[in-house]
């Protein structure tokens with residue numbers, strides 16, 4: 001009997017059926033990118049049960065989103081939080097949407113003449129991660145055989161998606177590795193060359209009984225600072241990836257870490273003028289958080305402001321505490337960031353193309369992770385050729 005929910009083990013046997021499904025399965029043996037995999041899943045399902053349309057939904061970040069559809073206008077229709085698509089996802093069972101019901105739920109579907117829909121869960125290791133929906137214009141299109149074929153096909157489709165994801169991860173890992181090797185090689189070269197050159201120069205002076213100019217020591221310090229920053233960033237990237245980063249929350253003075261970061265930045269960028277303003281001067285600047293990690297946040301933003309603005313330009317630092325929130329901002333008069341890059345600069349190893357100035361593209365990735373761990377937010381406003389303002393908003397006592 002055809003029911004609303006059908007267990008996967010009710011699949012009928014038959015040679016034609018097996019060879020048809022086998023043909024589909026073989027197509028997924030070839031490595032395909034994710035979008036092509038979604039497309040092929042829907043097309044194969046349509047072919048297997050003589051349907052007309054289909055979509056793939058993937059559950060990510062607590063949301064079930066349509067990632068592919070043969071009918072692009074269906075992207076306007078979102079699955080309802082407790083609707084049939086979610087039912088297939090949660091119960092891990094194929095769901096046949098009763099014809100008399102779905103047109104009342106989504107009048108858009110009715111007007112577009114979809115008369116029958118089957119929803120197949122996508123599961124991996126007994127966890128469901130998505131749903132394939134297959135539809136037809138015909139009213140009495142769905143029958144028990146078709147449901148069983150689609151249910152069996154669902155496990156092939158799920159494996160195909162898992163495989164495509166693994167392929168993508170592998171490709172990303174190789175790209176990241178290549179990027180890392182070329183970036184790290186390039187970035188390590190500068191400080192090491194400076195360290196080698198200036199230590200040699202200083203050594204020669206000392207041997208000759210002469211004094212070395214202060215700026216040489218300064219260059220030596222800058223080289224060491226660059227190296228230690230690179231090492232810290234790589235170490236933290238590893239910790240973040242492994243989910244091993246530990247936070248020690250306790251009360252501390254935010255002003256103190258601002259002052260410390262300002263003096264460090266001045267050592268490396270002595271020509272920039274850093275103007276600090278505390279907007280709640282009459283109140284305590286104590287907040288609860290991991291002071292050394294938040295120091296990194298302040299330091300990264302200040303360092304970037306100096307790195308990506310002209311020498312000698314002003315950098316404004318502002319912070320205030322109001323209604324349980326700390327607002328901290330760093331504004332520069334530098335090159336700015338074009339709109340299209342703004343959403344990317346928090347990605348690991350991302351650097352804006354054609355970028356001058358040293359860096360691995362990890363500072364903002366780490367910064368955002370630290371801010372997230374403090375239940376805070378980070379915002380950017382930027383105007384190319386005019387400057388950039390990064391604002392961090394943190395609860396003064398994260399729960």
Ligand code: ADP
Nearest residue numbers: 304305308345351352359360361362363364388
């Ligand atoms: P990096 O170590 O390369 O500076 P970040 O993660 O700190 O890495 O920054 C990512 C990219 O964002 C930088 O390479 C730079 O292109 C851009 N960026 C960051 N801060 C600024 C800024 N204040 N002004 C202009 N561009 C910036």
